Amino acid sequence: MFKCWSQRSVTLCGLVLLSVALTACAQMPSARPAALAPTEVRIQAPTVNEAGRYFILLGGCNDCHTPGWEQSGGQMPESEWLTGGRIGYRGPWGTTYASNLRLFVQRVTEDQWVEMFRTREGRPPMPWMNYRTINESDLRAAYRFIRDLGPKGEEAPAFVPPDQKPVTPYLFFVPRMPNE
Numbered sequence: 001m002f003k004c005w006s007q008r009s010v011t012l013c014g015l016v017l018l019s020v021a022l023t024a025c026a027q028m029p030s031a032r033p034a035a036l037a038p039t040e041v042r043i044q045a046p047t048v049n050e051a052g053r054y055f056i057l058l059g060g061c062n063d064c065h066t067p068g069w070e071q072s073g074g075q076m077p078e079s080e081w082l083t084g085g086r087i088g089y090r091g092p093w094g095t096t097y098a099s100n101l102r103l104f105v106q107r108v109t110e111d112q113w114v115e116m117f118r119t120r121e122g123r124p125p126m127p128w129m130n131y132r133t134i135n136e137s138d139l140r141a142a143y144r145f146i147r148d149l150g151p152k153g154e155e156a157p158a159f160v161p162p163d164q165k166p167v168t169p170y171l172f173f174v175p176r177m178p179n180e
Contacts, residue, residue: 052145064098083153088170095160113143
């Protein structure tokens, strides 16, 4: 019982000393070091273009929608980004092509762009199911970034149904057993 009282006494004494010290400091503002003086801190939010550019890079959009991206090691100038591709992606669904997003965003509104990511059921290799949960501000920033790049390039080739052969080069997406 004495030991417990002693610990309480030490704790109580420490709190009293801390309170006295804080009160003394508060009454002596001139004694406060300049480094501890209150300052106004301003954190700048990224611009829409910076946020959109970041989203495009992080989302891997250039991987398919920018011709030569992989070969360049991701070192393509922004002026060449997102112009679509003429290399198809062929599988049981047919042959799809990465669209020219710079032309596409000229035809749709920002709201339509957001709605597309929320509802679209597309063909591979576009991972639509992964993009449904992207927050709206990221989608809008991406749209604005692409719009700001301006129109460039040609439309990608049209979808080719599975029973037809594409006339462009394509990557074949069909699983194979190891011994085949």
